[in-house]
Amino acid sequence: MISIEGLSKIFTSNKKQITAVDDLTLAIKEGGIFGVIGYSGAGKSTFVRLLNRLEEPSSGRVIIDDQDITAMNSNQLRLARQEIGMIFQHFNLLWSRTVKDNIAFPLEIAGVPKAERERRVRELIDLVGLSERENAYPSQLSGGQKQRVGIARALANNPKVLLCDEATSALDPETTNAILDLLVDINKKLGLTIILITHEMHVIRKICRQVAVMENGKIVEQGDVLDVFLRPKQQVTKKFVEQVMGTQDENEGIQDLINAYDHGKIVRLHFIGETANQALISQVAKKYKVDINVLQGKITQTQAGAYGTLFVQIEGETEEMDKAIGFITKTSVEVEVIRDVN
Numbered sequence: 001m002i003s004i005e006g007l008s009k010i011f012t013s014n015k016k017q018i019t020a021v022d023d024l025t026l027a028i029k030e031g032g033i034f035g036v037i038g039y040s041g042a043g044k045s046t047f048v049r050l051l052n053r054l055e056e057p058s059s060g061r062v063i064i065d066d067q068d069i070t071a072m073n074s075n076q077l078r079l080a081r082q083e084i085g086m087i088f089q090h091f092n093l094l095w096s097r098t099v100k101d102n103i104a105f106p107l108e109i110a111g112v113p114k115a116e117r118e119r120r121v122r123e124l125i126d127l128v129g130l131s132e133r134e135n136a137y138p139s140q141l142s143g144g145q146k147q148r149v150g151i152a153r154a155l156a157n158n159p160k161v162l163l164c165d166e167a168t169s170a171l172d173p174e175t176t177n178a179i180l181d182l183l184v185d186i187n188k189k190l191g192l193t194i195i196l197i198t199h200e201m202h203v204i205r206k207i208c209r210q211v212a213v214m215e216n217g218k219i220v221e222q223g224d225v226l227d228v229f230l231r232p233k234q235q236v237t238k239k240f241v242e243q244v245m246g247t248q249d250e251n252e253g254i255q256d257l258i259n260a261y262d263h264g265k266i267v268r269l270h271f272i273g274e275t276a277n278q279a280l281i282s283q284v285a286k287k288y289k290v291d292i293n294v295l296q297g298k299i300t301q302t303q304a305g306a307y308g309t310l311f312v313q314i315e316g317e318t319e320e321m322d323k324a325i326g327f328i329t330k331t332s333v334e335v336e337v338i339r340d341v342n
Protein backbone atom coordinates (compact mmCIF):
# COMPACT_ATOMS: atom_id res chain seq x y z
CA MET A 1 0.00 0.00 0.00
CA ILE A 2 2.90 2.33 0.76
CA SER A 3 5.85 2.21 -1.52
CA ILE A 4 8.97 4.21 -0.77
CA GLU A 5 11.58 4.35 -3.49
CA GLY A 6 15.09 5.75 -3.17
CA LEU A 7 13.98 8.31 -0.60
CA SER A 8 16.67 10.71 0.64
CA LYS A 9 16.82 13.86 2.72
CA ILE A 10 19.94 15.96 2.94
CA PHE A 11 20.01 18.88 5.38
CA THR A 12 22.54 21.65 5.06
CA SER A 13 23.49 23.25 8.32
CA ASN A 14 26.51 25.51 8.87
CA LYS A 15 27.59 24.67 5.31
CA LYS A 16 27.83 21.01 6.29
CA GLN A 17 25.62 18.43 4.64
CA ILE A 18 23.83 15.84 6.77
CA THR A 19 22.18 12.89 5.06
CA ALA A 20 19.35 12.18 7.50
CA VAL A 21 17.60 9.65 5.23
CA ASP A 22 19.81 7.84 2.76
CA ASP A 23 18.36 6.23 -0.38
CA LEU A 24 15.67 4.35 1.46
CA THR A 25 13.47 1.80 -0.32
CA LEU A 26 10.65 0.06 1.50
CA ALA A 27 7.22 -1.46 0.94
CA ILE A 28 4.59 -1.39 3.69
CA LYS A 29 1.55 -3.64 3.56
CA GLU A 30 -1.99 -2.37 3.99
CA GLY A 31 -3.77 -2.73 7.32
CA GLY A 32 -0.82 -3.66 9.53
CA ILE A 33 1.22 -1.95 12.22
CA PHE A 34 4.70 -1.30 10.89
CA GLY A 35 7.44 -0.23 13.30
CA VAL A 36 10.64 1.64 12.55
CA ILE A 37 13.20 1.48 15.35
CA GLY A 38 16.52 3.24 15.68
CA TYR A 39 18.66 5.21 18.10
CA SER A 40 18.55 8.98 18.36
CA GLY A 41 19.84 10.55 15.16
CA ALA A 42 19.18 7.47 13.00
CA GLY A 43 16.79 9.51 10.86
CA LYS A 44 13.43 8.10 12.01
CA SER A 45 11.64 11.40 12.55
CA THR A 46 12.86 12.75 9.25
CA PHE A 47 11.75 9.55 7.52
CA VAL A 48 8.22 9.65 8.91
CA ARG A 49 7.89 13.38 8.16
CA LEU A 50 8.89 12.73 4.55
CA LEU A 51 5.89 10.42 4.14
CA ASN A 52 3.40 13.30 4.35
CA ARG A 53 5.91 15.91 3.17
CA LEU A 54 6.18 17.76 6.45
CA GLU A 55 9.78 17.52 5.21
CA GLU A 56 10.44 17.86 1.48
CA PRO A 57 12.48 14.95 0.12
CA SER A 58 15.81 15.69 -1.57
CA SER A 59 15.14 12.78 -3.90
CA GLY A 60 13.00 9.65 -4.25
CA ARG A 61 9.30 8.88 -4.28
CA VAL A 62 6.56 8.12 -1.77
CA ILE A 63 3.49 6.37 -3.15
CA ILE A 64 0.51 5.91 -0.83
CA ASP A 65 -2.48 4.02 -2.14
CA ASP A 66 -1.40 4.54 -5.78
CA GLN A 67 -0.97 8.29 -5.27
CA ASP A 68 2.47 9.77 -5.76
CA ILE A 69 2.72 12.07 -2.74
CA THR A 70 6.06 13.42 -3.91
CA ALA A 71 4.63 14.65 -7.25
CA MET A 72 1.68 16.58 -5.80
CA ASN A 73 1.19 20.33 -5.87
CA SER A 74 0.17 22.02 -2.62
CA ASN A 75 -3.59 21.72 -3.25
CA GLN A 76 -3.38 18.03 -4.03
CA LEU A 77 -1.15 17.54 -0.99
CA ARG A 78 -3.64 19.27 1.30
CA LEU A 79 -6.32 16.80 0.24
CA ALA A 80 -3.98 13.81 0.42
CA ARG A 81 -2.99 14.76 3.97
CA GLN A 82 -6.57 14.25 5.08
CA GLU A 83 -5.93 10.58 4.38
CA ILE A 84 -2.73 10.56 6.42
CA GLY A 85 -3.21 11.23 10.13
CA MET A 86 -0.26 11.92 12.39
CA ILE A 87 0.42 11.90 16.13
CA PHE A 88 3.45 13.37 17.88
CA GLN A 89 5.60 12.80 20.95
CA HIS A 90 4.55 16.14 22.45
CA PHE A 91 0.96 15.88 21.24
CA ASN A 92 0.91 19.28 19.41
CA LEU A 93 -2.55 20.20 20.71
CA LEU A 94 -4.08 23.67 20.53
CA TRP A 95 -3.92 24.90 24.12
CA SER A 96 -6.69 27.46 23.81
CA ARG A 97 -9.20 24.86 22.59
CA THR A 98 -11.06 22.22 24.57
CA VAL A 99 -10.73 18.49 23.86
CA LYS A 100 -13.85 18.65 21.71
CA ASP A 101 -12.65 21.65 19.74
CA ASN A 102 -9.18 20.20 19.21
CA ILE A 103 -10.76 17.13 17.66
CA ALA A 104 -13.15 19.25 15.58
CA PHE A 105 -10.29 21.35 14.19
CA PRO A 106 -9.32 19.16 11.19
CA LEU A 107 -13.02 18.75 10.38
CA GLU A 108 -13.46 22.54 10.31
CA ILE A 109 -10.51 22.84 7.95
CA ALA A 110 -11.99 20.13 5.71
CA GLY A 111 -15.27 22.11 5.59
CA VAL A 112 -17.44 19.50 7.30
CA PRO A 113 -20.85 21.01 8.28
CA LYS A 114 -21.45 21.72 11.99
CA ALA A 115 -24.00 18.98 12.76
CA GLU A 116 -21.89 16.32 11.04
CA ARG A 117 -18.79 17.64 12.82
CA GLU A 118 -20.45 17.33 16.23
CA ARG A 119 -21.60 13.80 15.49
CA ARG A 120 -18.13 12.78 14.37
CA VAL A 121 -16.44 14.40 17.39
CA ARG A 122 -18.73 12.48 19.78
CA GLU A 123 -17.92 9.25 17.96
CA LEU A 124 -14.17 9.91 18.19
CA ILE A 125 -14.35 10.87 21.87
CA ASP A 126 -15.99 7.51 22.57
CA LEU A 127 -13.48 5.64 20.41
CA VAL A 128 -10.48 6.98 22.35
CA GLY A 129 -12.15 6.74 25.77
CA LEU A 130 -12.41 10.44 26.71
CA SER A 131 -16.15 10.73 27.29
CA GLU A 132 -15.93 12.58 30.60
CA ARG A 133 -13.27 15.03 29.47
CA GLU A 134 -14.63 16.62 26.32
CA ASN A 135 -14.84 20.16 27.75
CA ALA A 136 -11.44 20.08 29.43
CA TYR A 137 -8.47 22.05 28.12
CA PRO A 138 -5.17 20.29 27.31
CA SER A 139 -3.52 21.81 30.41
CA GLN A 140 -6.06 19.94 32.55
CA LEU A 141 -5.26 16.54 31.02
CA SER A 142 -2.71 13.83 31.84
CA GLY A 143 -0.14 12.86 29.20
CA GLY A 144 -2.11 9.77 28.23
CA GLN A 145 -5.30 11.79 27.85
CA LYS A 146 -3.48 14.37 25.72
CA GLN A 147 -2.29 11.62 23.40
CA ARG A 148 -5.85 10.28 23.20
CA VAL A 149 -6.92 13.72 21.97
CA GLY A 150 -4.04 13.61 19.48
CA ILE A 151 -5.21 10.24 18.22
CA ALA A 152 -8.86 11.32 17.93
CA ARG A 153 -7.82 14.45 16.04
CA ALA A 154 -5.61 12.40 13.71
CA LEU A 155 -8.50 10.06 12.94
CA ALA A 156 -11.10 12.79 12.40
CA ASN A 157 -11.06 12.68 8.61
CA ASN A 158 -11.00 8.86 8.39
CA PRO A 159 -7.40 8.56 7.23
CA LYS A 160 -6.10 5.39 5.60
CA VAL A 161 -2.72 5.80 7.27
CA LEU A 162 -1.72 6.88 10.76
CA LEU A 163 1.86 8.06 11.32
CA CYS A 164 3.10 7.92 14.91
CA ASP A 165 6.25 9.91 15.71
CA GLU A 166 7.52 8.59 19.07
CA ALA A 167 3.93 8.77 20.26
CA THR A 168 4.58 7.15 23.64
CA SER A 169 8.08 8.43 24.40
CA ALA A 170 6.83 11.16 26.75
CA LEU A 171 4.59 8.76 28.70
CA ASP A 172 5.20 6.53 31.71
CA PRO A 173 5.26 2.73 31.12
CA GLU A 174 1.67 2.12 32.23
CA THR A 175 0.25 4.94 30.11
CA THR A 176 2.44 3.79 27.22
CA ASN A 177 0.80 0.36 27.38
CA ALA A 178 -2.69 1.86 27.47
CA ILE A 179 -1.97 4.02 24.39
CA LEU A 180 -0.41 1.05 22.56
CA ASP A 181 -3.52 -1.02 23.34
CA LEU A 182 -5.63 1.80 21.92
CA LEU A 183 -3.56 1.82 18.71
CA VAL A 184 -4.04 -1.95 18.31
CA ASP A 185 -7.76 -1.51 18.93
CA ILE A 186 -8.01 1.24 16.30
CA ASN A 187 -5.98 -0.78 13.81
CA LYS A 188 -8.39 -3.72 14.22
CA LYS A 189 -11.60 -1.69 14.26
CA LEU A 190 -10.79 0.71 11.44
CA GLY A 191 -8.35 -1.42 9.43
CA LEU A 192 -6.04 1.53 8.83
CA THR A 193 -2.31 1.14 8.29
CA ILE A 194 -0.17 2.38 11.18
CA ILE A 195 3.49 3.35 10.84
CA LEU A 196 5.22 4.11 14.08
CA ILE A 197 8.73 5.12 14.91
CA THR A 198 10.31 4.48 18.28
CA HIS A 199 13.58 3.85 20.06
CA GLU A 200 11.96 1.27 22.37
CA MET A 201 11.87 -2.40 21.40
CA HIS A 202 9.08 -2.90 23.93
CA VAL A 203 6.79 -0.84 21.68
CA ILE A 204 7.70 -2.95 18.63
CA ARG A 205 7.29 -6.20 20.56
CA LYS A 206 3.91 -5.23 21.88
CA ILE A 207 2.09 -4.04 18.79
CA CYS A 208 4.01 -4.44 15.52
CA ARG A 209 3.97 -7.34 13.09
CA GLN A 210 6.71 -5.93 10.92
CA VAL A 211 9.76 -3.91 11.83
CA ALA A 212 12.56 -2.04 10.10
CA VAL A 213 15.74 -1.10 11.93
CA MET A 214 17.29 2.24 10.99
CA GLU A 215 20.89 3.33 11.40
CA ASN A 216 22.62 6.32 9.76
CA GLY A 217 19.62 7.07 7.57
CA LYS A 218 19.42 3.55 6.15
CA ILE A 219 17.31 0.52 6.90
CA VAL A 220 19.85 -2.07 7.98
CA GLU A 221 17.45 -4.91 8.76
CA GLN A 222 13.74 -5.58 8.35
CA GLY A 223 11.18 -8.35 8.54
CA ASP A 224 8.52 -9.95 10.72
CA VAL A 225 8.99 -8.90 14.34
CA LEU A 226 9.29 -12.50 15.44
CA ASP A 227 12.01 -13.32 12.87
CA VAL A 228 13.96 -10.27 13.91
CA PHE A 229 13.66 -11.33 17.57
CA LEU A 230 14.74 -14.87 16.75
CA ARG A 231 17.56 -14.08 14.38
CA PRO A 232 18.79 -10.49 14.73
CA LYS A 233 21.63 -10.06 12.25
CA GLN A 234 23.02 -6.59 12.79
CA GLN A 235 24.74 -5.50 15.98
CA VAL A 236 22.26 -2.62 16.40
CA THR A 237 19.33 -5.03 16.13
CA LYS A 238 20.87 -7.41 18.68
CA LYS A 239 21.10 -4.51 21.12
CA PHE A 240 17.43 -3.66 20.61
CA VAL A 241 16.42 -7.29 21.19
CA GLU A 242 18.46 -7.25 24.42
CA GLN A 243 16.33 -4.29 25.61
CA VAL A 244 13.48 -6.74 25.91
CA MET A 245 15.15 -10.12 26.44
CA GLY A 246 18.27 -9.24 28.44
CA THR A 247 21.72 -10.44 27.36
CA GLN A 248 22.22 -14.04 26.38
CA ASP A 249 24.80 -15.25 28.89
CA GLU A 250 23.12 -18.63 28.59
CA ASN A 251 26.08 -21.00 28.40
CA GLU A 252 27.33 -20.04 31.82
CA GLY A 253 23.79 -20.45 33.19
CA ILE A 254 23.30 -23.88 31.68
CA GLN A 255 26.36 -25.32 33.39
CA ASP A 256 25.05 -24.02 36.72
CA LEU A 257 21.69 -25.70 36.09
CA ILE A 258 23.31 -29.01 35.18
CA ASN A 259 25.36 -28.89 38.36
CA ALA A 260 22.46 -27.93 40.60
CA TYR A 261 19.75 -30.32 39.35
CA ASP A 262 21.07 -33.86 39.14
CA HIS A 263 17.78 -35.71 38.54
CA GLY A 264 15.78 -36.29 35.38
CA LYS A 265 16.22 -34.43 32.15
CA ILE A 266 16.99 -30.77 31.72
CA VAL A 267 15.32 -29.48 28.62
CA ARG A 268 15.46 -26.17 26.80
CA LEU A 269 12.12 -25.12 25.31
CA HIS A 270 12.26 -22.44 22.67
CA PHE A 271 8.92 -20.69 22.12
CA ILE A 272 8.72 -19.16 18.68
CA GLY A 273 5.44 -17.38 18.52
CA GLU A 274 2.48 -19.76 18.61
CA THR A 275 -0.17 -18.56 21.03
CA ALA A 276 -1.63 -22.09 20.92
CA ASN A 277 1.33 -23.39 22.94
CA GLN A 278 1.05 -21.11 25.89
CA ALA A 279 -0.48 -23.76 28.17
CA LEU A 280 2.10 -26.32 27.09
CA ILE A 281 3.66 -27.02 30.49
CA SER A 282 0.34 -27.69 32.21
CA GLN A 283 -0.87 -29.79 29.26
CA VAL A 284 2.21 -32.00 29.42
CA ALA A 285 1.98 -32.38 33.20
CA LYS A 286 -1.68 -33.43 32.94
CA LYS A 287 -1.17 -35.80 30.03
CA TYR A 288 1.90 -37.71 31.26
CA LYS A 289 3.13 -38.92 34.62
CA VAL A 290 5.94 -36.40 34.87
CA ASP A 291 6.86 -33.54 37.13
CA ILE A 292 7.98 -30.37 35.46
CA ASN A 293 10.08 -27.92 37.32
CA VAL A 294 10.64 -24.54 35.69
CA LEU A 295 14.28 -23.62 36.30
CA GLN A 296 14.89 -20.39 34.43
CA GLY A 297 13.97 -18.54 31.32
CA LYS A 298 12.38 -15.56 29.76
CA ILE A 299 9.25 -15.47 27.66
CA THR A 300 7.90 -12.31 26.12
CA GLN A 301 4.73 -11.68 24.16
CA THR A 302 4.75 -10.38 20.59
CA GLN A 303 1.80 -9.78 18.26
CA ALA A 304 2.60 -13.18 16.73
CA GLY A 305 2.57 -15.04 20.08
CA ALA A 306 5.04 -15.95 22.82
CA TYR A 307 8.75 -15.83 22.14
CA GLY A 308 11.61 -16.87 24.37
CA THR A 309 13.41 -19.70 26.11
CA LEU A 310 12.49 -21.74 29.15
CA PHE A 311 14.70 -24.29 30.92
CA VAL A 312 12.76 -27.03 32.67
CA GLN A 313 13.61 -30.17 34.58
CA ILE A 314 11.44 -33.18 33.74
CA GLU A 315 11.27 -36.03 36.24
CA GLY A 316 9.46 -39.37 36.06
CA GLU A 317 9.75 -42.85 34.52
CA THR A 318 11.96 -42.85 31.42
CA GLU A 319 9.09 -43.92 29.17
CA GLU A 320 6.80 -41.13 30.44
CA MET A 321 9.55 -38.52 30.10
CA ASP A 322 10.21 -39.64 26.51
CA LYS A 323 6.51 -39.51 25.69
CA ALA A 324 6.25 -36.02 27.18
CA ILE A 325 9.20 -34.79 25.14
CA GLY A 326 7.77 -36.51 22.03
CA PHE A 327 4.54 -34.59 22.59
CA ILE A 328 6.33 -31.24 22.85
CA THR A 329 8.31 -32.03 19.69
CA LYS A 330 5.04 -32.18 17.75
CA THR A 331 4.18 -28.59 18.70
CA SER A 332 5.95 -25.55 17.30
CA VAL A 333 8.01 -25.27 20.48
CA GLU A 334 11.59 -26.33 19.76
CA VAL A 335 12.96 -28.84 22.28
CA GLU A 336 16.55 -29.56 23.15
CA VAL A 337 17.51 -32.05 25.84
CA ILE A 338 20.64 -30.55 27.34
CA ARG A 339 21.16 -33.04 30.16
CA ASP A 340 19.84 -36.58 30.30
CA VAL A 341 20.70 -38.35 33.51
CA ASN A 342 19.32 -41.76 32.60
Ligand SMILES: Nc1ncnc2c1ncn2[C@@H]1O[C@H](COP(=O)(O)OP(=O)(O)OP(=O)(O)O)[C@@H](O)[C@H]1O
Binding pocket: 011, 012, 013, 018, 019, 020, 038, 039, 040, 041, 042, 043, 044, 045, 046, 047
Ligand atom coordinates in the same frame (compact mmCIF):
# COMPACT_ATOMS: atom_id res chain seq x y z
N1 LIG B 1 16.04 20.50 10.24
C1 LIG B 1 17.24 19.92 10.33
N2 LIG B 1 18.37 20.58 9.97
C2 LIG B 1 19.58 20.00 10.04
N3 LIG B 1 19.79 18.73 10.45
C3 LIG B 1 18.71 18.02 10.81
C4 LIG B 1 17.38 18.57 10.78
N4 LIG B 1 16.51 17.61 11.22
C5 LIG B 1 17.26 16.54 11.51
N5 LIG B 1 18.58 16.77 11.27
C6 LIG B 1 19.67 15.80 11.45
O1 LIG B 1 19.34 14.62 10.75
C7 LIG B 1 19.73 13.46 11.48
C8 LIG B 1 18.52 12.56 11.73
O2 LIG B 1 17.62 13.22 12.62
P1 LIG B 1 16.21 12.64 13.06
O3 LIG B 1 15.58 13.62 13.99
O4 LIG B 1 15.46 12.25 11.85
O5 LIG B 1 16.65 11.33 13.83
P2 LIG B 1 15.81 10.44 14.82
O6 LIG B 1 16.22 9.05 14.56
O7 LIG B 1 14.37 10.76 14.71
O8 LIG B 1 16.37 10.88 16.22
P3 LIG B 1 15.57 11.56 17.43
O9 LIG B 1 14.73 10.50 18.02
O10 LIG B 1 16.67 12.02 18.33
O11 LIG B 1 14.79 12.70 16.82
C9 LIG B 1 20.39 13.98 12.74
O12 LIG B 1 21.79 14.01 12.53
C10 LIG B 1 19.85 15.37 12.89
O13 LIG B 1 20.75 16.20 13.57
